[in-house]
Amino acid sequence: MLEIYNSLSRFKETFKPLHEGHVGMYVCGPTVYGDAHLGHARPAITFDLLYRYLQYLGYKVRYVRNITDVGHLEHDADEGEDKIAKKARLEQLEPMEVVQYYTNRYHRDMAALNVLPPSIEPHASGHIIEQIAFVQKILDRGYAYVSNGSVYMDVEKYAKDYPYGKLSGRNLNDIVTETRELDGQEEKKHSYDFALWKKAAPEHIMHWPSPWSEGFPGWHMECSTMGTKYLGEQFDIHGGGLDLIFPHHEAEIAQSCAALGHETVHYWMHNNMITIAGKKMGKSYNNFITLEQFFKGEHPLLSKPFGPMVIRFFILQAHYRSTVDFSSEALEAAEKGLQRMQEAYARLQKIQPSQTTSNDLQTISNLRTRCQEAMDDDLNTPFVIAALFDSTRAINTVHDGKGTISEADLKELREVWKTFAIDILGLRLEEQGGDAGKQKAFNGAIDLLLGIRLQAKQNKDWATSDKIRNELTALGFQIKDTKDGFEWSI
Ligand code: ZN
Numbered sequence: 354m355l356e357i358y359n360s361l362s363r364f365k366e367t368f369k370p371l372h373e374g375h376v377g378m379y380v381c382g383p384t385v386y387g388d389a390h391l392g393h394a395r396p397a398i399t400f401d402l403l404y405r406y407l408q409y410l411g412y413k414v415r416y417v418r419n420i421t422d423v424g425h426l427e428h429d430a431d432e433g434e435d436k437i438a439k440k441a442r443l444e445q446l447e448p449m450e451v452v453q454y455y456t457n458r459y460h461r462d463m464a465a466l467n468v469l470p471p472s473i474e475p476h477a478s479g480h481i482i483e484q485i486a487f488v489q490k491i492l493d494r495g496y497a498y499v500s501n502g503s504v505y506m507d508v509e510k511y512a513k514d515y516p517y518g519k520l521s522g523r524n525l526n527d528i529v530t531e532t533r534e535l536d537g538q539e540e541k542k543h544s545y546d547f548a549l550w551k552k553a554a555p556e557h558i559m560h561w562p563s564p565w566s567e568g569f570p571g572w573h574m575e576c577s578t579m580g581t582k583y584l585g586e587q588f589d590i591h592g593g594g595l596d597l598i599f600p601h602h603e604a605e606i607a608q609s610c611a612a613l614g615h616e617t618v619h620y621w622m623h624n625n626m627i628t629i630a631g632k633k634m635g636k637s638y639n640n641f642i643t644l645e646q647f648f649k650g651e652h653p654l655l656s657k658p659f660g661p662m663v664i665r666f667f668i669l670q671a672h673y674r675s676t677v678d679f680s681s682e683a684l685e686a687a688e689k690g691l692q693r694m695q696e697a698y699a700r701l702q703k704i705q706p707s708q709t710t711s712n713d714l715q716t717i718s719n720l721r722t723r724c725q726e727a728m729d730d731d732l733n734t735p736f737v738i739a740a741l742f743d744s745t746r747a748i749n750t751v752h753d754g755k756g757t758i759s760e761a762d763l764k765e766l767r768e769v770w771k772t773f774a775i776d777i778l779g780l781r782l783e784e785q786g787g788d789a790g791k792q793k794a795f796n797g798a799i800d801l802l803l804g805i806r807l808q809a810k811q812n813k814d815w816a817t818s819d820k821i822r823n824e825l826t827a828l829g830f831q832i833k834d835t836k837d838g839f840e841w842s843i
Pocket of ligand 1: 381382601
């Protein structure tokens with residue numbers, strides 16, 4: 354049995370891929386029944402960072418991130434309505450319309466965050482045959498049972514042969530006390546047994562034929578199936594949010610051992626959660642903020658719009674294992690930090706080399722090593738950002754004419770910034786201000802134009818005043834003169 358690592362610390366020394374030069378990586382993707390929110394951004398950015406870093410280290414990476422479009426039930430367990438099917442029922446859509454709609458929007462949001470697309474993005478609903486075969490293997494090896502058309506994992510039997518709960522550090526007793534009693538459990542031998550296949554209730558609209566019933570796969574089954582289909586019976590890295598360790602990833606380990614006789618994953622890696630003003634994100638707290646709402650500034654908890662790069666920078670400022678607490682103030686601080694980096698990056702492209710590098714700038718010589726060591730130390734992005742910030746002082750010194758940099762040092766400095774800030778952290782530094790900045794500039798330009806019109810009116814220059822009003826109106830603006838000046842809208 355493979356040993357489970359839950360850390361990539363001293364990455365370069367300890368990370369040993371199963372096949373030299375190649376890395377197989379699987380990350381649990383979204384359940385596509387709603388818009389992506391801050392909680393989706395964190396795993397996407399964390400594993401995008403790892404994907405980029407592995408490629409920088411020279412590995413050929415096959416990155417699989419799935420789309421969950423069936424089998425994820427309301428209670429995240431074995432009970433309740435399918436999340437996709439519920440949305441389809443409420444909106445009177447075909448379930449695959451819901452899937453396509455939210456998948457498109459997920460892709461749009463990920464592209465905005467500069468998250469690279471995975472190598473393969475398989476859908477659970479496209480792998481029903483493979484999932485049925487996987488369930489059959491578990492049945493054949495005696496670790497599952499059929500009950501009323503559904504198939505359940507026999508956890509007690511499994512736990513006699515394999516250490517169930519090792520990833521989450523739980524034992525069977527802990528799990529017994531944690532498992533809620535829910536309707537439909539009379540089918541199961543024990544409350545902690547989980548569904549591998551569920552018989553569809555008559556009202557359930559997404560179902561497929563199987564040897565046991567017309568039904569659908571259990572949620573955990575898709576990742577075991579698609580991971581092994583595309584990456585092999587053993588692969589290097591499996592990632593996801595910390596909230597997936599139990600039951601989802603624990604169940605995946607059990608399914609692999611039960612079906613194949615061994616574990617599949619060599620390294621498990623989990624990003625920590627995002628809280629909002631100290632609270633978990635959840636519908637009941639009304640603190641679910643979608644990425645689109647961030648980009649547009651449309652949520653009562655937001656002081657203004659925040660561009661996608663601010664969100665990315667905000668997430669990378671924390672180590673992926675730490676919790677991150679969101680607040681509008683924290684994002685405003687991240688925005689300032691990002692602007693400083695954008696400014697330094699723009700200056701770095703403009704400054705000119707001299708014969709030598711002045712003594713007070715010698716510290717930049719170890720910048721690459723600092724960034725590299727930080728990334729090797731379990732992807733320590735806050736340290737990479739701190740190192741880059743330190744080098745902004747050198748950039749500004751040269752820019753202000755208070756120091757000099759040699760041609761070789763300038764070339765190296767530009768390369769380090771390109772490698773670590775642009776390619777690995779994935780920050781788009783060439784865009785000043787992002788969406789929020791563009792909006793601000795646009796509003797400022799219209800205010801300026803209407804200010805000129807006000808001035809013209811006061812000077813009784815009616816031709817200019819009318820021209821500005823008429824042409825803006827023709828472009829779709831509504832202009833209202835008020836006591837103190839003007840108001841406008843589109
Ligand atoms: Zn998964």
